[in-house]
Amino acid sequence: MDLPMRFETKVIHAGVQPDAQTGAVMTPIYQTSTYAQASPGEHRGYEYSRTDNPTRTVLQAQLADLESAEKALVFSSGLASIDAVVNLLKAGDHIVAGDDLYGGTRRLFTKVAANRGIEFSFVDIGNEAALRAEMLPNTKLVWFESPTNPMMIVTDISMVADVARRHGALCAVDNTFMSPYFQRPLELGVDISMHSITKYLNGHSDVVMGALMFNDRPLDDGETLYSRLKFLQNSIGATPGPFDSFLVLRGLKTLAVRMQRHADNAMKIAEYLELHPKVERVLYPGLASHPQYEIAKRQASGFSGMMTFLLRSDLAGTRRFLEAVRLFTLAESLGGVESLIEHPATMTHASVPAEVRKQIGILDNLIRVSVGIEAVDDLLADLDKALAAV
Numbered sequence: 448m449d450l451p452m453r454f455e456t457k458v459i460h461a462g463v464q465p466d467a468q469t470g471a472v473m474t475p476i477y478q479t480s481t482y483a484q485a486s487p488g489e490h491r492g493y494e495y496s497r498t499d500n501p502t503r504t505v506l507q508a509q510l511a512d513l514e515s516a517e518k519a520l521v522f523s524s525g526l527a528s529i530d531a532v533v534n535l536l537k538a539g540d541h542i543v544a545g546d547d548l549y550g551g552t553r554r555l556f557t558k559v560a561a562n563r564g565i566e567f568s569f570v571d572i573g574n575e576a577a578l579r580a581e582m583l584p585n586t587k588l589v590w591f592e593s594p595t596n597p598m599m600i601v602t603d604i605s606m607v608a609d610v611a612r613r614h615g616a617l618c619a620v621d622n623t624f625m626s627p628y629f630q631r632p633l634e635l636g637v638d639i640s641m642h643s644i645t646k647y648l649n650g651h652s653d654v655v656m657g658a659l660m661f662n663d664r665p666l667d668d669g670e671t672l673y674s675r676l677k678f679l680q681n682s683i684g685a686t687p688g689p690f691d692s693f694l695v696l697r698g699l700k701t702l703a704v705r706m707q708r709h710a711d712n713a714m715k716i717a718e719y720l721e722l723h724p725k726v727e728r729v730l731y732p733g734l735a736s737h738p739q740y741e742i743a744k745r746q747a748s749g750f751s752g753m754m755t756f757l758l759r760s761d762l763a764g765t766r767r768f769l770e771a772v773r774l775f776t777l778a779e780s781l782g783g784v785e786s787l788i789e790h791p792a793t794m795t796h797a798s799v800p801a802e803v804r805k806q807i808g809i810l811d812n813l814i815r816v817s818v819g820i821e822a823v824d825d826l827l828a829d830l831d832k833a834l835a836a837v
């Protein structure tokens with residue numbers, strides 16, 4: 448059956464077939480660590496579940512299809528998937544990374560990978576001249592986010608991919624904030640799209656997992672990108688279990704309807720906040736006032752559910768606001784059906800050095816919101832009440 452499928456159909460059908468043995472319509476949870484062999488070395492494609500597990504195989508096939516990729520590999524967290532990409536490199540290699548990154552990514556780069564001899568430059572990645580200036584003879588990878596976390600800066604993904612390709616470096620983008628429903632970086636020339644599945648892809652705040660989606664291609668040493676990343680997935684062993692793989696397959700089925708609602712709600716909230724006298728500024732790529740609104744519109748089909756705003760207040764007023772919200776839960780993470788709110792300076796980005804935070808713009812009155820799929824009028828009423836407390 449080779450019918451072309453639209454995204455809304457793919458999330459339900461791509462890579463998923465009724466179970467060959469039983470006809471089970473939903474992918475079974477193959478809760479096993481090992482597999483019987485008929486004679487030594489003679490198996491049915493599965494030997495040991497760190498290496499491969501049938502539930503995970505179905506999840507990887509579906510994720511690849513959603514991102515317009517040939518291959519997908521899943522890991523036990525988003526950070527484990529980023530670590531696998533870093534492990535494509537060796538000591539003395541150089542990574543050019545965007546300067547506004549998920550706090551844990553920056554920590555992995557500067558406190559773990561740097562100790563293994565990987566060198567880094569952090570640049571304003573959307574500034575083509577600045578980016579080109581950092582591309583050194585030993586630059587092997589360009590890593591960035593668009594939009595960034597938490598400043599919501601949108602970068603021209605094709606431009607960065609082009610600079611990397613001309614230099615012979617791999618280009619990887621963290622696509623967590625957008626989900627493949629709104630943005631598919633491989634179609635824009637990127638080599639590797641990475642997701643914290645923990646967020647929108649699973650969507651229910653009950654799993655931690657990560658993924659890499661990519662097209663296979665030869666590497667310098669005769670290996671291919673897939674063979675090397677598959678080797679690293681198995682060799683490092685940060686692989687998710689079958690039950691979590693099942694939960695993500697379940698969450699993915701509603702990805703399209705969830706994302707549409709996240710984005711609709713976020714747009715209404717952004718418009719409301721932008722007009723509120725106690726709000727200094729709203730950073731949401733769907734607003735015409737966003738500095739990269741035109742780029743965002745061109746390279747994505749929507750604007751997702753993440754936004755950042757600055758209160759006209761100090762740390763104390765910001766705290767009062769964050770303590771006053773009721774429907775928005777004060778918590779790290781994002782992308783679940785429930786609305787979350789957080790304070791990057793003291794929460795998600797507390798591990799970023801204070802002077803770097805300031806330079807990026809992560810100020811004390813900056814708030815990040817993950818807009819859920821509740822009734823938007825209830826969310827607006829909650830914000831309205833809490834803003835009165837500022």
Ligand SMILES: *Cc1c(COP(=O)(O)O)cnc(C)c1O
Pocket residue numbers: 524525526527549551552592596621623624642643644645646655656657781
């Ligand atoms: C959460 C997140 C990560 C890390 O993923 P984990 O699943 O928590 O390891 C990386 N990038 C972004 C943008 C994230 O939001």
